Amino acid sequence: MSDVHDEFLAEAQEIIEALSRDLLFLDQAQKEGNVQPDLINEVFRGVHTLKGIAGMFGFQTLSAMAHTLEDLLDDLRLGRVALSQEVLDVLFEGVEGFQRLLGEGADEEAVDVKDFAQAIERVSKKRDSGEVTLEDLDLDESVLAVLTEYEEHRLRTNLSQGTPLYRLRVRFSLTTIDSNLEELKERAKSVAEIITYLPSVGGGDGDEIDLDVLLASDTPADELGEVLAAGGDAELERIGRQGGRETSHEALVPPPLDDAPGRPMPTSRPPAPEPPAPERGAAPPQQQRDMSADALSLRSVANTVRVDIRKLDHLMNVVGELAIVRSAVARITERIRANDELRQLAIELHRVNRGFERHLEELQEGILDVRMVPLGQLFDKLARIIRQVAREHDKEVRLLVTGAETEVDKLIVEELSDPLMHLIRNAIDHGIESPKVRELAGKPSEGILSLNAYQKGNHVVIEVEDDGTGMNDEMLVQAALRKGILSQEAADEITSQDALELIFMPGFSTRSAITDLSGRGVGMDVVKTNINRLGGVVDVWSEHGSGTKFTITLPVTLAIISALLVRVAGRDFAIPITSVQEAILLDRAAVRTVEGREVISLRGSTLPLCRLDRLFRLLPVQSDRRFVVVCAVGQRRVGFVVDALDGQQDIVIKALGKSLADVRGFAGATDLGDQRVALVLDAPGLLEEVLRSQELQQLGAETHE
Amino acid sequence: MRAFVRAALEEELGAEVMEAESGLRALRSLPAESFDLVVVDVNMPDLNGLELVSFMRKHDRHAATPILLISTEAAERDVEKGLALGANGFLSKPFTPDALCERARALIEGSGSG
Numbered sequence: 001m002s003d004v005h006d007e008f009l010a011e012a013q014e015i016i017e018a019l020s021r022d023l024l025f026l027d028q029a030q031k032e033g034n035v036q037p038d039l040i041n042e043v044f045r046g047v048h049t050l051k052g053i054a055g056m057f058g059f060q061t062l063s064a065m066a067h068t069l070e071d072l073l074d075d076l077r078l079g080r081v082a083l084s085q086e087v088l089d090v091l092f093e094g095v096e097g098f099q100r101l102l103g104e105g106a107d108e109e110a111v112d113v114k115d116f117a118q119a120i121e122r123v124s125k126k127r128d129s130g131e132v133t134l135e136d137l138d139l140d141e142s143v144l145a146v147l148t149e150y151e152e153h154r155l156r157t158n159l160s161q162g163t164p165l166y167r168l169r170v171r172f173s174l175t176t177i178d179s180n181l182e183e184l185k186e187r188a189k190s191v192a193e194i195i196t197y198l199p200s201v202g203g204g205d206g207d208e209i210d211l212d213v214l215l216a217s218d219t220p221a222d223e224l225g226e227v228l229a230a231g232g233d234a235e236l237e238r239i240g241r242q243g244g245r246e247t248s249h250e251a252l253v254p255p256p257l258d259d260a261p262g263r264p265m266p267t268s269r270p271p272a273p274e275p276p277a278p279e280r281g282a283a284p285p286q287q288q289r290d291m292s293a294d295a296l297s298l299r300s301v302a303n304t305v306r307v308d309i310r311k312l313d314h315l316m317n318v319v320g321e322l323a324i325v326r327s328a329v330a331r332i333t334e335r336i337r338a339n340d341e342l343r344q345l346a347i348e349l350h351r352v353n354r355g356f357e358r359h360l361e362e363l364q365e366g367i368l369d370v371r372m373v374p375l376g377q378l379f380d381k382l383a384r385i386i387r388q389v390a391r392e393h394d395k396e397v398r399l400l401v402t403g404a405e406t407e408v409d410k411l412i413v414e415e416l417s418d419p420l421m422h423l424i425r426n427a428i429d430h431g432i433e434s435p436k437v438r439e440l441a442g443k444p445s446e447g448i449l450s451l452n453a454y455q456k457g458n459h460v461v462i463e464v465e466d467d468g469t470g471m472n473d474e475m476l477v478q479a480a481l482r483k484g485i486l487s488q489e490a491a492d493e494i495t496s497q498d499a500l501e502l503i504f505m506p507g508f509s510t511r512s513a514i515t516d517l518s519g520r521g522v523g524m525d526v527v528k529t530n531i532n533r534l535g536g537v538v539d540v541w542s543e544h545g546s547g548t549k550f551t552i553t554l555p556v557t558l559a560i561i562s563a564l565l566v567r568v569a570g571r572d573f574a575i576p577i578t579s580v581q582e583a584i585l586l587d588r589a590a591v592r593t594v595e596g597r598e599v600i601s602l603r604g605s606t607l608p609l610c611r612l613d614r615l616f617r618l619l620p621v622q623s624d625r626r627f628v629v630v631c632a633v634g635q636r637r638v639g640f641v642v643d644a645l646d647g648q649q650d651i652v653i654k655a656l657g658k659s660l661a662d663v664r665g666f667a668g669a670t671d672l673g674d675q676r677v678a679l680v681l682d683a684p685g686l687l688e689e690v691l692r693s694q695e696l697q698q699l700g701a702e703t704h705e
Numbered sequence: 706m707r708a709f710v711r712a713a714l715e716e717e718l719g720a721e722v723m724e725a726e727s728g729l730r731a732l733r734s735l736p737a738e739s740f741d742l743v744v745v746d747v748n749m750p751d752l753n754g755l756e757l758v759s760f761m762r763k764h765d766r767h768a769a770t771p772i773l774l775i776s777t778e779a780a781e782r783d784v785e786k787g788l789a790l791g792a793n794g795f796l797s798k799p800f801t802p803d804a805l806c807e808r809a810r811a812l813i814e815g816s817g818s819g
Contacts, residue, residue, distance in 0.1 A: 045748060053709075145790060146755040148747060148783045174733050181729060181751065182809055197752050199760045205792035209732065 008057040009102060010306045012050060015099050017380060023095060027088055030472045034363060036081050037154060037193070043091070044073040050098065054124065068117045069094040078153045085391070087123045087461045092388060135246055137165070138240045143198060144213075151196045151214075158193070158216035164403050165194070165239040166221070168213040170227055178210065184213070184228065191227050192217035214239075244301065281483050309410050312371055319364050320652030322458050324671055328362060329353050355414040364650070368557055371411075375453045376461070377403030378413050382424055386449060389428045396435050396446040397428060403453035408460050409557040415534055416462070416554075419527040423464045424449065426524075431468030441545070443467070458557055459536075465549040471542040473499040483508060500540045504528045532684050535667070537577070537633045546569050553633070559652065563670070565646035565678060566629060569618035572678035574651055575640070579631045579683035583645055600639065602630065610690045611641045615665075633684045636691055640681075653680050710744060713802035718809060728752025735761060735801040740770055743814045745792070747776040747783045755787050771812040
């Protein structure tokens with residue numbers, strides 16, 4: 001039962017995402033004054049399907065809400081209501097509501113359906129769609145009999161706009177009809193609106209089929225015929241009014257190719273409406289009103305499966321265990337090899353184990369690959385929010401997205417949505433100016449917000465960039481002084497980059513009046529913490545007057561990582577290799593002390609050192625040689641001093657458990673396979689920690705924390 | 706949703722189900738196949754359900770094949786048209802697997818005896 005439920009959730013989610021995308025297209029199209037009827041119909045069908053499945057699975061509120069929205073969409077697609085920004089607001093609100101109702105706990109109260117219904121009421125002041133009758137058209141009754149209400153509406157609209165209607169007769173082979181039709185659609189796209197396809201029986205020998213395509217087009221008929229036929233076999237015929245020739249101003253239109261009124265469809269059955277069929281009478285009236293579509297038209301998802309990410313985590317753990325088994329077998333093999341009589345056996349065992357190892361790697365890569373999802377999923381959701389926020393604040397914002405196909409671990413994508421949302425809200429609220437201000441500053445009234453994603457080695461980079469007002473160092477410093485998170489003497493020496501970094505300090509906000517955008521209880525410090533928790537860093541660039549850019553650098557996956565194993569004070573530690581730049585021998589003579597911190601010079605730049613044994617308060621062991629592991633995350637570097645380097649290994653990180661969840665500096669623990677357990681360092685977190693205390697010292701800030 | 710219909714028919718009626726993602730797909734397979742029942746949605750991509758019903762009724766092989774129409778509430782007239790064109794019954798969503806199967810069974814048996 002719960003499987004069915006999950007299936008519903010997954011399908012509903014898919015529909016909502018598609019709706020969201022389509023609405024964004026509609027929004028753009030509406031602004032450009034070029035709304036495609038197809039798209040409205042698509043949205044209508046999506047909401048319709050959602051209503052249907054929600055009803056079936058007992059999501060009554062969701063179903064009711066979809067129902068009200070569907071009425072509005074029906075009015076839209078049948079031209080009874082015009083698409084405006086106000087209508088779009090309601091549509092977007094509806095999609096948000098669906099999302100909330102589907103959310104955790106599925107609280108039926110999460111959305112006030114009555115309120116929503118009223119909002120719909122407000123925008124759907126119905127408009128007459130102009131009285132044009134199709135009966136006047138030179139169309140056979142049998143044709144009119146098979147048109148849906150929507151198709152009739154499209155015919156009527158085109159008629160009332162004076163757009164000529166045509167019938168294109170094509171003959172397709174049944175085996176190639178799919179591709180033929182696609183080609184036809186492609187050719188028609190720029191010159192005509194295809195209203196429907198009417199099949200007729202009997203052309204040729206049963207392997208072929210004649211299709212009458214009804215279309216509307218402003219393109220001159222001869223040109224239209226040329227484009228559509230594209231050298232192939234097709235007849236184009238103008239559909240005129242009955243009794244008398246076309247009254248259109250379209251001089252180029254040739255008379256119908258054949259004098260009979262229309263091209264009668266071969267019929268074997270009278271198309272005249274029969275008395276209501278018994279089935280109709282049998283259904284209760286309420287049911288009749290509540291009919292639903294799309295049983296057959298829902299996008300096929302047959303070749304994909306949805307998997308709970310925890311199942312993949314479990315599989316990854318199993319892979320980890322298998323890796324441990326493999327190491328154990330390798331060790332036993334070594335012991336067998338020591339016995340001369342069994343040497344041959346040991347070699348065979350070794351070979352088998354190597355094969356096992358290769359397949360294990362493949363398995364691991366396969367599981368990792370499955371966890372990856374394109375960032376586009378997240379970007380789509382953000383686009384919806386951007387639109388809403390921009391409208392709420394009367395700002396014109398155009399969203400530019402690149403790299404939506406960049407793939408990241410599903411868990412990372414989930415965790416990214418809050419921080420990104422915050423950055424985006426900030427960009428619109430604090431960054432992008434109102435249209436008037438922009439014009440005064442000589443900028444286009446429409447602000448640009450860019451979301452860029454790309455892969456860079458083992459990392460994925462996401463940039464959130466606006467072309468707004470940017471940040472002013474001086475104002476940031478003043479604000480920090482007022483808040484007491486910066487001392488005057490530190491302020492005197494602060495670099496402009498460091499000034500920008502101030503925004504990440506807890507409790508920092510530059511605006512005296514907090515708007516509802518930024519006043520949501522999440523500050524930039526939380527954004528930073530969240531990103532750090534994912535093993536990533538966030539950097540900021542800003543130029544006063546021209547814009548701000550946040551760059552988030554994240555690991556591609558959290559599930560399995562390559563790590564450098566090190567020893568400190570007799571214990572094993574693992575450092576994620578993605579953070580390691582290089583490891584060098586520590587030249588004790590080169591260590592200098594600056595502001596109470598140890599540093600060395602590395603190829604001309606100063607590298608702060610951090611002795612892990614001291615940091616972890618371990619008893620240092622005597623050692624002639626020590627190593628410096630240079631870790632870098634984003635723009636920051638620290639050299640961690642360790643006793644020994646122990647090689648590189650793929651590890652599966654296991655959480656430390658609830659009781660140790662608050663311990664900072666460690667990402668978890670890992671089993672190294674030979675009954676050794678190592679703590680995994682949280683490199684970004686440690687770096688942050690080390691540099692923070694250092695900066696505080698350097699800046700001479702008042703004690704805080 | 707198509708999967709839902711399919712599962713219901715397969716599991717409860719033990720029927721062998723063939724799916725078509727669009728009206729045209731259906732059009733392509735119809736001339737070569739025989740069916741005990743065809744379930745048609747009014748609102749399909751490419752070719753609408755009414756056209757499919759009309760086409761089937763003009764085609765000798767399918768002149769008498771029972772057709773169950775699934776339709777949209779918004780277009781009551783579409784159902785009327787569909788029935789006029791020769792569909793044997795219609796069903797409105799939301800419907801349960803039971804309702805679907807009951808309908809399907811009635812239509813199949815009806816055609817067998819008449």
